[in-house]
Amino acid sequence: MTVETRPCPTLARCINFDSFAAIRSGRTLTNPLSLRLFPGTVLGVVGPNGVGKSSFLSALAHAGVESIGVVRAGDRNFRSMRAQHRASTVALLSQDLAAPGELRVKELVAIGARAARRRNPHRAAQEALEDMGVAELSNRRFGSLSGGQKQLVQLSRVFAQDTPLVILDEPTSALDLYHQKVVAEAMQTLRNRGKIVIAALHDLNYALQSCTQILLLDSDGKSHIGAPLEVLQPDLIHAAYGVQTTIHTTEHGHSFISTH
Amino acid sequence: MSRKSAWAAGIFGGLLLLATIVLSLAVGVVDLTLGETLEVLFNRSSAEPTVEAVVWSIRLPRIIVAMLVGAALATVGTVMQAILRNPLAEPGITGVSAGAAVGAVAAIMLGATGSARWGIPLAAFAGAAAVSFLLLIILQTRRDLGTATIILVGVSFSALAGAIINMLIANAREDSLVRSALFWLAGDLELRTWDHVLLLIGPVVLGVTFLFTRTHALDALSLGESTAATSGINVTRERIVLLLVASLVTGAAVAVSGVISFVGLVVPHAIRIVVGASHARLLPLSAVGGALFLALADTVARGAFGSVIVQTGVVAALVGAPIFLFLLLKRQSS
Numbered sequence: 001m002t003v004e005t006r007p008c009p010t011l012a013r014c015i016n017f018d019s020f021a022a023i024r025s026g027r028t029l030t031n032p033l034s035l036r037l038f039p040g041t042v043l044g045v046v047g048p049n050g051v052g053k054s055s056f057l058s059a060l061a062h063a064g065v066e067s068i069g070v071v072r073a074g075d076r077n078f079r080s081m082r083a084q085h086r087a088s089t090v091a092l093l094s095q096d097l098a099a100p101g102e103l104r105v106k107e108l109v110a111i112g113a114r115a116a117r118r119r120n121p122h123r124a125a126q127e128a129l130e131d132m133g134v135a136e137l138s139n140r141r142f143g144s145l146s147g148g149q150k151q152l153v154q155l156s157r158v159f160a161q162d163t164p165l166v167i168l169d170e171p172t173s174a175l176d177l178y179h180q181k182v183v184a185e186a187m188q189t190l191r192n193r194g195k196i197v198i199a200a201l202h203d204l205n206y207a208l209q210s211c212t213q214i215l216l217l218d219s220d221g222k223s224h225i226g227a228p229l230e231v232l233q234p235d236l237i238h239a240a241y242g243v244q245t246t247i248h249t250t251e252h253g254h255s256f257i258s259t260h
Numbered sequence: 261m262s263r264k265s266a267w268a269a270g271i272f273g274g275l276l277l278l279a280t281i282v283l284s285l286a287v288g289v290v291d292l293t294l295g296e297t298l299e300v301l302f303n304r305s306s307a308e309p310t311v312e313a314v315v316w317s318i319r320l321p322r323i324i325v326a327m328l329v330g331a332a333l334a335t336v337g338t339v340m341q342a343i344l345r346n347p348l349a350e351p352g353i354t355g356v357s358a359g360a361a362v363g364a365v366a367a368i369m370l371g372a373t374g375s376a377r378w379g380i381p382l383a384a385f386a387g388a389a390a391v392s393f394l395l396l397i398i399l400q401t402r403r404d405l406g407t408a409t410i411i412l413v414g415v416s417f418s419a420l421a422g423a424i425i426n427m428l429i430a431n432a433r434e435d436s437l438v439r440s441a442l443f444w445l446a447g448d449l450e451l452r453t454w455d456h457v458l459l460l461i462g463p464v465v466l467g468v469t470f471l472f473t474r475t476h477a478l479d480a481l482s483l484g485e486s487t488a489a490t491s492g493i494n495v496t497r498e499r500i501v502l503l504l505v506a507s508l509v510t511g512a513a514v515a516v517s518g519v520i521s522f523v524g525l526v527v528p529h530a531i532r533i534v535v536g537a538s539h540a541r542l543l544p545l546s547a548v549g550g551a552l553f554l555a556l557a558d559t560v561a562r563g564a565f566g567s568v569i570v571q572t573g574v575v576a577a578l579v580g581a582p583i584f585l586f587l588l589l590k591r592q593s594s
Binding site for chain 1: 482487489491
């Protein structure tokens with residue numbers, strides 16, 4: 001496994017985990033994890049149902065799940081940050097996509113911009129909606145949207161927050177093929193802007209193609225981290241999911257995973 | 261909302277409130293024309309003493325009480341619906357109204373009946389404050405409680421309070437006391453005076469103004485705890501502060517008016533259907549809407565039924581329920 005140990009070139013923009021683990025009902029869900037994420041990382045968190053992917057992400061975002069260890073953005077400890085300050089550092093798309101049905105889409109997205117105290121929340125909201133290709137939903141009420149549209153709108157809210165760390169819990173669970181691609185491209189854009197994305201994903205092929213690193217959580221608390229092709233190997237996947245897989249490589253150099 | 265349209269809405273709302281006051285002043289057993297009403301309002305010294313007393317000592321304080329109570333309950337209802345993420349949340353959902361009712365009924369049974377100025381409201385407010393305090397202790401010691409559990413905590417407070425009220429009423433010394441208690445429980449603004457205005461104005465104006473400053477927090481909390489926590493909100497602390505302020509404002513309102521539950525439940529929904537759910541708009545418009553609605557309901561209660569006694573709370577529900585049903589079904593079909 002290649003755990004990054006080189007010094008962080010732009011220290012302030014790295015995310016450092018030091019013996020970090022989420023806690024539920026008094027026990028840690030994974031073995032304590034130490035790693036360093038550099039700007040421009042898209043980390044896919046994969047693993048079987050119930051292994052604690054969401055808890056890991058929520059604990060990381062300080063969104064109601066306890067944890068041990070320390071996570072720092074540069075030299076600033078997440079735990080000791082004020083909530084207002086943390087909102088300028090980390091944004092979260094949780095699996096709870098619900099919002100008041102009468103809320104207008106542009107108002108919902110502006111909540112993200114306001115959270116990070118951006119100067120012009122309305123413009124930031126409009127830009128985020130355009131980036132996700134759903135600007136035409138701007139004046140719609142949230143309750144009138146389809147499940148997929150709701151997810152795209154909530155994603156726009158997260159992007160409008162414009163934080164260096166973006167945490168996405170199953171961002172494509174309700175999306176069609178086209179919009180899955182839109183989200184993958186959005187993650188690439190964030191990566192190119194030097195941000196760090198951490199996303200829980202179920203689709204291993206999607207993870208393989210859209211992430212620069214993979215964190216595989218195993219049900220016995222073990223975890224594996226590294227480049228996608230290193231971690232999504234058949235033996236590790238079999239150990240985690242109990243499913244046999246093969247990695248195929250096309251003549252263009254694209255890899256994909258098939259189950260048998 | 262842009263600054264300009266906010267000003268426009270504010271001025272329009274203010275004019276609407278003033279117009280309602282003048283209209284409402286003219287209605288009652290002693291019928292006045294609008295001209296007479298304005299004359300008494302702006303030229304108080306030269307007015308006929310009985311008319312002056314009707315307008316200045318009986319009707320005006322009652323209207324102002326109605327507006328303060330309406331604004332308070334509608335604002336708090338909006339807040340409760342946002343932080344508990346539940347459309348059925350109303351100001352009394354944490355059990356404060358029931359607590360206030362215990363205080364009021366106890367005071368009535370002890371003899372503070374009729375027009376007693378301070379006894380009943382103070383006892384009612386003490387009851388509401390006691391429930392708020394219990395809630396605060398529970399929220400502080402169990403910081404992990406979810407919104408559904410908080411609602412159930414309120415349900416148990418209300419059940420407990422209901423049992424105590426039934427016990428007090430069953431053991432009343434005289435039947436007239438039972439009647440007084442039932443009258444209070446239905447919510448009425450009969451015989452409300454400047455004393456009641458004084459009692460209300462501090463907690464309501466301070467509390468509602470504070471809640472107006474929390475619009476981002478309310479927006480974020482209405483998206484759920486996880487999202488709120490990453491949107492700059494210290495969820496545990498914010499929820500405790502908001503629930504406490506909301507409970508105390510409700511306590512003050514209910515202490516003066518009796519239990520008028522309909523306003524806090526329905527006005528926020530009606531306003532939300534019309535202007536959307538962004539709290540920067542929803543909260544002030546709910547306050548104005550609540551004030552208008554209860555003042556008009558009270559005007560109807562005073563004027564329209566002749567010899568039949570109709571309480572303010574009863575009119576609020578009689579008039580409000582069909583309007584609300586209409587709005588609700590109209591929205592579903594579009």
